[in-house]
Amino acid sequence: MTDGVTQILAPNPGPMTLDGTNTYVLDGGVVIDPGPLDDGHLKAITALGPVSLIITTHHHFDHTEAVPRLAELTNAPVREPGAYEDGEEVVPGLTAIHTPGHTDDSYTFVWRDQAAFTGDTILGRGTTVVDKLGPYLSTLRVLRDLGPLEVLPGHGPTLPDLQAVAGDYLRHREERLQQVRDALAAGDTTAEQVVERVYAEVDRSVWPAATASVRAQLEYLRGLP
Numbered sequence: 001m002t003d004g005v006t007q008i009l010a011p012n013p014g015p016m017t018l019d020g021t022n023t024y025v026l027d028g029g030v031v032i033d034p035g036p037l038d039d040g041h042l043k044a045i046t047a048l049g050p051v052s053l054i055i056t057t058h059h060h061f062d063h064t065e066a067v068p069r070l071a072e073l074t075n076a077p078v079r080e081p082g083a084y085e086d087g088e089e090v091v092p093g094l095t096a097i098h099t100p101g102h103t104d105d106s107y108t109f110v111w112r113d114q115a116a117f118t119g120d121t122i123l124g125r126g127t128t129v130v131d132k133l134g135p136y137l138s139t140l141r142v143l144r145d146l147g148p149l150e151v152l153p154g155h156g157p158t159l160p161d162l163q164a165v166a167g168d169y170l171r172h173r174e175e176r177l178q179q180v181r182d183a184l185a186a187g188d189t190t191a192e193q194v195v196e197r198v199y200a201e202v203d204r205s206v207w208p209a210a211t212a213s214v215r216a217q218l219e220y221l222r223g224l225p
Helices: 039-046 067-074 133-144 162-185 191-198 204-221
Strands: 005-009 022-026 030-032 053-055 089-091 094-098 107-111 115-119 150-153
Touching: 005 039, 022 039, 022 150, 039 067, 053 067, 053 089, 133 162, 133 204, 150 162, 162 191, 162 204, 191 204
Parallel strands: 030 053, 115 150
Antiparallel strands: 005 022, 022 030, 089 094, 094 107, 107 115
């Protein structure tokens, strides 16, 4: 892993969190995505030394639940989800980039031009749930253009090349869009019907998430913002 970064895996595995939430601690005590409220996980974070700042990639509970308790334990300041300027240097060497699509308040943090903390925008395995497809496609192009940085995702293993992964995600989204178009042409009219057709081979435990992504694709195809 990139120098100056320690990864701690939270004990909250599941269909949406994969192996669990990845919490990252940077040299200087910046904590990214404290994760779930779990005493053992908090002890692992604080054992690394003083915490100077707590930040999150977006507002989802599996990334933010432990924020208040960690702040209480360490007296560290907290930056709320999305409370950054696009391109802001949060601390020396760490730049915030607005990357909406998974959520409106999703940010990717670039560390020393070597690695990108992508939250749920890009995962270490599989693909993510999309809330707004138009912004998400734009986000993937932005991330692709950052170059071959190491990907430090909110869930799943690290990946070696952001440029390659973002390109793969773009191709995947284009394929899914075509599958949705084909489903509509076959007579499907609802997101649920499209999911039954397009995601027939996918574990049903992730169908609710797939339905959310299909709704985003339908809105995109209908020209909705």
